[in-house]
Amino acid sequence: MVKKAFSAPGKALLVGGYLVLDPQYRSYVVALSSRMHAVVSQAAPCDKKGFKITIKSSQFNNDEWNYMVEGEAPFVVRELDGRKNPFAEKVVEVIMNYCQPAPNRMGDILVEIYSDPGYHSVGTSILKRNSYKEFRFHDETITKVPKTGLGSSAGLVTVLVSALLSIFKPNLDVGAEEDLVTIHNLSQVAHCQAQGKVGSGFDVAAAVFGSVMYQRFDPELINKLPAADSLHYGQALRQLIDETDWKFMHENITLPPGLRLIMGDVNNGSETTKLVAKVKTWYQQNIPRSLEIYQKINQGNVSFIEGIGKLVSLSKESPSEYSSMLESLNSGTDFESYDIFRQIRQAVEQIRSKFRLITNESGADIEPLVQTQLLDQSLNLKGVLTGVVPGAGGFDAISLIVTEKSDIPSQTQNDSNFSSVTWLNLRQQNMGVKDEVPEHYANFT
Ligand SMILES: Nc1ncnc2c1ncn2[C@@H]1O[C@H](COP(=O)(O)OP(=O)(O)O)[C@@H](O)[C@H]1O
Numbered sequence: 001m002v003k004k005a006f007s008a009p010g011k012a013l014l015v016g017g018y019l020v021l022d023p024q025y026r027s028y029v030v031a032l033s034s035r036m037h038a039v040v041s042q043a044a045p046c047d048k049k050g051f052k053i054t055i056k057s058s059q060f061n062n063d064e065w066n067y068m069v070e071g072e073a074p075f076v077v078r079e080l081d082g083r084k085n086p087f088a089e090k091v092v093e094v095i096m097n098y099c100q101p102a103p104n105r106m107g108d109i110l111v112e113i114y115s116d117p118g119y120h121s122v123g124t125s126i127l128k129r130n131s132y133k134e135f136r137f138h139d140e141t142i143t144k145v146p147k148t149g150l151g152s153s154a155g156l157v158t159v160l161v162s163a164l165l166s167i168f169k170p171n172l173d174v175g176a177e178e179d180l181v182t183i184h185n186l187s188q189v190a191h192c193q194a195q196g197k198v199g200s201g202f203d204v205a206a207a208v209f210g211s212v213m214y215q216r217f218d219p220e221l222i223n224k225l226p227a228a229d230s231l232h233y234g235q236a237l238r239q240l241i242d243e244t245d246w247k248f249m250h251e252n253i254t255l256p257p258g259l260r261l262i263m264g265d266v267n268n269g270s271e272t273t274k275l276v277a278k279v280k281t282w283y284q285q286n287i288p289r290s291l292e293i294y295q296k297i298n299q300g301n302v303s304f305i306e307g308i309g310k311l312v313s314l315s316k317e318s319p320s321e322y323s324s325m326l327e328s329l330n331s332g333t334d335f336e337s338y339d340i341f342r343q344i345r346q347a348v349e350q351i352r353s354k355f356r357l358i359t360n361e362s363g364a365d366i367e368p369l370v371q372t373q374l375l376d377q378s379l380n381l382k383g384v385l386t387g388v389v390p391g392a393g394g395f396d397a398i399s400l401i402v403t404e405k406s407d408i409p410s411q412t413q414n415d416s417n418f419s420s421v422t423w424l425n426l427r428q429q430n431m432g433v434k435d436e437v438p439e440h441y442a443n444f445t
């Protein structure tokens with residue numbers, strides 16, 4: 001039996017929150033070392049009129065979803081026991097209508113899902129490992145376990161699309177741009193359909209392509225697809241996936257050498273959809289001033305991206321100058337005398353001050369006072385270049401860019417200002433979807 005395995009990273013949107021919903025603005029997304037995994041295998045065909053796709057998530061109280069595929073296109077899939085997982089269901093539906101297999105000639109498919117520890121709060125879970133991997137096993141179903149906000153659904157959709165597609169397209173090569181674009185387009189469609197809305201898609205883009213400078217696709221591409229049970233769905237889907245230029249930007253980026261990202265989990269309390277709705281209302285009610293504010297934020301975003309790019313270039317062109325800059329950042333002495341560091345700090349301050357203004361005026365807690373205080377105190381720690389409330393903001397987390405040599409947890413452990421922060425054990429990892437070894441997912445004890 002052929003087995004294959006894939007993994008895809010979680011994300012942190014460092015700059016570009018809210019603006020990224022509009023195709024004209026670019027954002028900066030860092031892929032993280034916490035990854036989602038899928039191991040897929042197919043049984044030999046047997047003489048039946050349909051076949052079953054089983055998706056198993058043993059880490060979440062042995063969650064399992066079984067989808068029956070029968071008849072002919074358009075394929076409408078149903079879960080045999082009425083169990084809901086909209087993301088899994090939409091992936092199965094999208095892949096079936098895109099690949100259009102002959103159900104009577106297919107063997108049953110099993111996909112086992114694993115997610116790295118960073119995605120969910122530890123709670124009462126048990127860590128199990130083998131020599132290659134370690135995962136946390138929870139005693140509750142997936143919807144009951146609190147998330148940390150790394151984009152579990154985007155990761156799930158991306159690895160599931162890769163796994164199922166690899167059955168129908170055995171030469172699928174996740175190292176090839178063309179195949180990655182196919183995985184991306186299919187994943188965006190399934191993810192939007194499962195969410196019931198077309199978000200910016202930066203989380204799916206990072207899961208597929210890794211750390212990227214991202215500018216979104218036109219939401220109409222997905223909005224204008226016919227309904228999944230329509231006779232034209234398969235054809236429209238294939239055209240959209242294979243023959244349409246989505247015109248989105250996904251330029252690979254990397255943080256400068258010697259710097260790394262750290263994430264602090266603060267609390268579990270912000271709902272992105274509510275924040276987005278409040279900001280949209282505020283925006284509409286305050287045109288043209290809101291546009292000017294967005295333009296100021298965008299200036300900050302572009303200046304941040306440019307500053308990071310300058311550091312990457314400097315590290316290559318003048319390594320000794322670069323390393324003394326890092327030294328001064330690490331020791332906290334005089335580093336503001338360096339123009340590029342100042343540019344990055346000022347850019348982030350411009351972004352943050354405008355988001356504080358939007359927070360006050362819209363009632364959406366993008367950078368609430370507690371987070372302002374936390375970030376300002378973080379800037380005084382040794383080795384911290386800058387810090388933001390990632391993504392939609394709120395009370396969930398903070399992200400800091402720090403020197404590799406700094407030890408933020410030990411600088412903050414006895415500091416009551418940081419008592420609400422749990423530093424997450426993850427780092428940036430630029431790689432998007434990648435092949436894994438199926439045998440590495442067995443015998444966890
Ligand atoms: N490990 C997993 N196994 C199965 N389904 C998962 C897993 N992780 C996430 N999901 C699916 O994604 C949903 C969470 O998506 P969502 O609420 O959008 O959170 P996020 O912001 O992390 O993407 C879960 O309810 C489940 O349907």
Ligand SMILES: C[C@@](O)(CCOP(=O)(O)OP(=O)(O)O)CC(=O)O
Nearest residue numbers: 017018020149151199200272391392
């Ligand atoms: C506001 C946004 O621009 C960014 C939201 O970023 P998060 O990283 O907070 O996202 P979730 O994981 O979905 O909560 C909305 C968007 O781009 O879709």
